[in-house]
Amino acid sequence: MSDDFTGNARHSRLAQFHIDTPLLLGLLALIGFGLMVLYSASGQSIVMMERQIVRLGIALAVMIAFAQIKPQTLKRWSFPLFLVGVALLVAVMLVGSVGKGAQRWLDLGFMMFQPSEIMKLAVPMAVAWFIASHSLPPRILHLLGGVLMCAVPTLLIAQQPDLGTSILIATAGVFVLFLSGMSWRLIALVAGLISAFLPILWLFLMREYQRQRVLTFINPESDPLGSGYHIIQSKIAIGSGGFDGKGWLHGTQSQLEFLPERHTDFIFAVLSEEFGMLGVLILLAIYLFIIVRCIIISSRAQDNYSKLVAGSFTLTFFVYVFVNIGMVSGLLPVVGVPLPLVSFGGTSMVTLMAAFGVIMSVGTHKRMLAAP
């Protein structure tokens, strides 16, 4: 069986299991580098490493499982999944568990479940299903339909409150609209509307701690021992890494715990400190490789639904990377987004790998259709 893209037999064998080899290699490179940094950032904690490796194993399994599902099947289930997700979000609002000052979880008895994670996948899939069921570029009416589908879960999640996730979910939906070819004029208009919406967000939707985060972002030195502490220590860690870093396990900011949240949200600062600018460039190169590979897969996808879903997932992945690095290095306010596949963390990693599974499915199933 010849293949126009992954031209050799070894790759073909992987392709039988609907695995995209370059993407897998990119992800494995990222996971490997990430584990190395985590080992240092966790204070060489074997326990934490084991938990992360187990989680990565589960996430990889989920990815492979999703890769086996045909895009057509996914498309069919997109809207029902979306409806279930909305129902669960309403349930969270009514009977959800409160933790860390927010109501985000459903207690299923045996585990805590965060429905917003489903929506990370379900929203772009549902919007893509809706847009792709009409011809592209979408008409205004269809666009408004798509916006509405974004808006409902976004508002439900924003009131939990979980501003970071709600914005990411909205962004994922908007990416579908953008990729579907909505006109630049409309994009400019929406951008204008969002700018107008910002004061409302600030005044009515944001909680005090969220406003504080933004204020701290604007001037971290105003409260060096309070809320500015995170970002100041993070910038010290990054800056003191220099060009080639202090060496693996030798970052003083991280090893001596001056850096807060060093194994979760701020792990990029650990990497910057220990591996320097060189390490950062390697990390960005891996991310860029994964993103470009995914965009290529989506542009080669056979139907619009697949293109839009894969493209949206890819750009959402990029947003994760950019927001995390941006907040850790002082470009953006601190919003609690992990660095994908590097930060220590659970559910979001599984969701992310599920998305890569969908992308792989899109990239590998088209040939089977095209073959006859």
Add this chain to the structure above:
Amino acid sequence: MFKKRVAIQDFAAESRLFNQRAVFAILFVVLMFSVIVFNQYQLQIVSYQDYQTRSEGNRIKVVPLAPNRGLIYDRSGILLAENRPVFSLELIPEQINDMAGTLAELATLIEFTAEQQDAFLKQVRAQRRFNSITLKEQLDDQEVAILAANQHRFPGVTVEARLSRHYPFGDLFTHALGYIGKINTRELQQLELDGEAPNYAASRDIGKIGLERFYQRELHGTMGYQEVEVNNRGRLIRVLRSVPAVSGQNIQLGLDVGLQLTAQQILKQHRGAIVAIDPRDGAVLAFYSNPSYDANLFVHGISSANYNELLNSRDRPLINRVTQGVYPPASTIKPHLALLGLESRTITTNTKIWDPGYYTLPNSDHRFRDHIRWGHGWVDIYTAITKSCDTFFYDMGIKLGIDRISEYMHKMGFGEKTGIDILEESSANMPSRGWKRARHNQPWYPGDTVPLSIGQSYWTTTPLQLAVATTPLLNRGKLVTPHMVTAFNNGETTAANILPPRQVLDVENEQNYAVVMDTMHQTVSTLGGTAHRAFIGAQYSSAGKTGTAQLAAIAQDAKYDADAIDERLRDNAMYLGYAPYDKPTILVVVALENAGGGGSNAAPLARQLMDYYFTAGVNRDE
């Protein structure tokens, strides 16, 4: 068919549209990554030095190391001041958010007084926030265990083992050694003025009085420091660099524990002082003021109850009677005046005067009494000193005049600080015309000179001053500087503390010195000498002069009756003695408050001290 064609057309256009957007997305991603790279460049390359410095500042702390205080030894090497480890409860204010709450919780675990708490809070205000401040000292084993078990509940609260000063002999050396205590705000300011404050960054104590204060610089040593790496909670991770502290110098004293114990024992019944020096070089051999007190009370902060008791005691134990006890020298200064009389040729060894039991100035009928009511008859210088004839000295004093007496006595050291190595010293008073004019705004009358000639009225000395001012008599006009410290030892080399005697008197006739020393010898050696009885049977030769200072004025024809007057107004007993008489190595002054006659009360105590000195062989090089 049509539908399908349209779909194919749409698909191509849609695909192109998507690809445009995809290319745009990739460009956008690259642009955003470039922003990150640019920002990283700013942070990691451009501002590297700045962040590097701040990173080092985060992790590296310089911890000062206190030097060990120098030890103090007696002349034979017995420890008089040592450093012992004690456990103390300390708090670092910077690490404690709720000081009141922490103190309240600590109070449920161990006992500390409100006074300790107040002192602690005072220190908290005075010291820097990151300094560790003591709440309670000298924890017992149980308290240490309780605190260790509850350590986790109290961040910023630690049990520290520190070296603490201890004076094993308690009250025996207090007035000589003094003691150390916490550095107070005023002392801190002084250290800053002297530029010494940096050297005290880790030090908590400072010499308050006595030798501990005088030799503070030598005893303190030089601070060391450690550059340590700490984590975000300030916990020490590792030591990067260490410069050890240099311990203070050990000092050796001329004081002897045995002599000192003897002095304490024989003074037990009296308020007073005993001082013994080596008249050749000024080394102090014994230095005891009674009553004394335990110096250890002050080291850990004396309680106000204890302090008030000491402060308000009628016996005034805080006064250092050796250097601050101001007593009329009485007849003990007769030898000194005799030397002036001889050197100035006012008298010779052949001069004799008639003593009817009193002296009157020309054109006056006021009688200055002799202590013998019926008089000594014909008296020469020998009799005048051995039997302590007052009339002879009244007469000689008037002939000498206040100016010559004052000048000569000042030269010998009267009315001057001796320069001993403690700062608590009075210069007492050797009066002059100028002094009386300044002090009482009155001219000097001949009637002032008369009692002055027997060491009364305005003339006062301290016991130490009397001893030191006697050394020119024994050293052909050379005055010693008394000093307790005889050697410094920095752990490796020993440096002797030698203060050479100064020539203060012009020697007219060496023979005069021999005459005066001879009269003092006869005071002890001849039957009828005032100190003869006290030294009967002594195994060594000695010389001396008794003194009995009258504190209450007695009416012209009344008789002194010890029983009839208040105990605190009874005569002071004085004795000045040295031995061996021809080659003195020890010079003793005994001053007893309200004890009565010097010959019968003070001289026997000097005898006991000298007995010990010679039998125990204190001065080994003899």
